[in-house]
Amino acid sequence: MAQDKPHQNLAIIGHVDHGKSTLVGRLLFETGSVPEHVIEQHREEAAEKGKGGFEFAYVMDNLAEERERGVTIDIAHQRFDTDKYYFTIVDTPGHRDFVKNMITGASQADHAVLVVAADDGVAPQTREHVFLSRTLGIETLIVAVNKMDTVNYEEDRYREVVDAVKKLLTQVRFDTDDARFIPISAFEGDNIAEHSENMSWFDGPTILEALNNLPEMSPPTDAPLRLPIQDVYTISGIGTVPVGRVETGILEKGASVSFQPSDVSGEVKTIEMHHEEVDRAEPGDNVGFNVRGVGKDDIRRGDVCGPADDPPKVAETFQAQIVVMQHPSVVTAGYTPVIHAHTAQVACTVESIDQKLDPASGEVAEENPDFIKAGDAAIVTLRPQKPLSIEPSSEIPELGSFAIRDMGQTIAAGKVLEVNER
Numbered sequence: 001m002a003q004d005k006p007h008q009n010l011a012i013i014g015h016v017d018h019g020k021s022t023l024v025g026r027l028l029f030e031t032g033s034v035p036e037h038v039i040e041q042h043r044e045e046a047a048e049k050g051k052g053g054f055e056f057a058y059v060m061d062n063l064a065e066e067r068e069r070g071v072t073i074d075i076a077h078q079r080f081d082t083d084k085y086y087f088t089i090v091d092t093p094g095h096r097d098f099v100k101n102m103i104t105g106a107s108q109a110d111h112a113v114l115v116v117a118a119d120d121g122v123a124p125q126t127r128e129h130v131f132l133s134r135t136l137g138i139e140t141l142i143v144a145v146n147k148m149d150t151v152n153y154e155e156d157r158y159r160e161v162v163d164a165v166k167k168l169l170t171q172v173r174f175d176t177d178d179a180r181f182i183p184i185s186a187f188e189g190d191n192i193a194e195h196s197e198n199m200s201w202f203d204g205p206t207i208l209e210a211l212n213n214l215p216e217m218s219p220p221t222d223a224p225l226r227l228p229i230q231d232v233y234t235i236s237g238i239g240t241v242p243v244g245r246v247e248t249g250i251l252e253k254g255a256s257v258s259f260q261p262s263d264v265s266g267e268v269k270t271i272e273m274h275h276e277e278v279d280r281a282e283p284g285d286n287v288g289f290n291v292r293g294v295g296k297d298d299i300r301r302g303d304v305c306g307p308a309d310d311p312p313k314v315a316e317t318f319q320a321q322i323v324v325m326q327h328p329s330v331v332t333a334g335y336t337p338v339i340h341a342h343t344a345q346v347a348c349t350v351e352s353i354d355q356k357l358d359p360a361s362g363e364v365a366e367e368n369p370d371f372i373k374a375g376d377a378a379i380v381t382l383r384p385q386k387p388l389s390i391e392p393s394s395e396i397p398e399l400g401s402f403a404i405r406d407m408g409q410t411i412a413a414g415k416v417l418e419v420n421e422r
């Protein structure tokens with residue numbers, strides 16, 4: 001794997017059955033990311049059964065199998081290269097917790113490919129995912145109008161779908177100049193790696209060209225260290241080892257760190273990454289580390305580790321902008337759902353609904369409304385029922401977004417505007 005290339009996290013979003021998995025399979029296949037011996041083996045099997053050209057189907061089967069096994073979501077596992085970048089697909093498309101993971105940052109992506117089937121056009125999850133990408137700060141959106149083979153590769157139909165998607169993007173104030181539109185067939189391989197002869201009317205880039213042309217993201221190394229704790233282990237010979245992913249800043253051996261909201265601190269003794277000891281870790285690195293004087297019962301999942309002189313904020317209350325995606329009735333003051341933010345899950349009470357916003361313009365539509373419902377955007381004040389570490393999105397976006405869950409569903413997505421510290 002060419003690790004020396006800059007890295008990009010890519011999300012593949014869009015309505016169910018519009019072809020996300022097929023596109024992922026196609027990308028892995030066209031970039032040679034499926035081991036040759038695996039393809040070879042399948043080629044032989046296919047030849048025996050009298051079916052040629054089966055390699056691509058093989059990739060698809062493999063992906064489907066992984067999905068059935070419920071592959072862990074926190075670990076990036078689908079990788080491919082273009083000339084300039086190496087890409088990690090940050091989620092298994094179709095995973096049931098995809099929306100939650102996208103919001104809490106487990107699937108934090110810099111860019112996204114929105115897949116819209118040419119026959120169906122814009123569908124409910126197209127809308128939901130575009131909404132979320134906007135709220136969660138996706139930098140660039142590539143819109144793949146898929147299944148062009150099912151509409152005879154017709155330019156007119158492509159234009160219709162593009163217009164509908166543009167309208168949707170405008171609604172959520174996504175700059176349509178920043179989106180790139182490409183007609184494809186993930187299944188047939190049109191406009192993925194090579195320009196399709198079936199759509200000579202299209203003179204834009206292929207999917208791989210568009211991916212290769214994405215702007216380079218700089219990792220948030222300048223921000224203060226924020227490392228949400230996923231688990232805490234005891235390892236013989238070392239002691240207490242919290243593990244997690246560095247979201248922002250640098251974790252360094254010898255540094256004084258503080259864990260919040262547990263409110264304990266100490267000096268970093270060792271850092272381990274991929275079973276090797278290292279002196280420092282950067283954003284995106286998954287690490288286990290040991291801190292002098294911090295015991296197993298002192299800290300827990302949901303704590304955030306930061307510099308002792310710039311510790312993670314702990315909220316007494318916080319104000320947030322939320323978008324209600326689904327709710328059987330209405331949200332009123334007093335409602336107490338569970339907030340999922342980074343690795344924390346804390347019940348929070350809606351203390352007040354401060355403003356309802358016009359989703360199209362973002363302007364205030366109503367002051368202090370009595371309730372909000374599905375489809376509404378609003379500014380609310382939330383009071384955590386147990387200490388919660390969270391940051392204003394304007395300061396540390398990686399720690400500033402959250403999902404509101406209730407009854408096993410993602411009710412809303414939110415972005416922290418202000419933290420009133422304890």
Ligand code: GDP
Pocket residue numbers: 014015016017018019020021022023093094146147148149150184185186187188
């Ligand atoms: P997902 O739910 O978005 O991941 O969708 P899948 O990738 O599982 O695709 C759903 C169905 O659409 C499958 O039966 C695919 O074979 C089919 N499909 C995906 N892409 C294309 C395409 O470009 N053309 C055609 N005709 N079918 C496609």
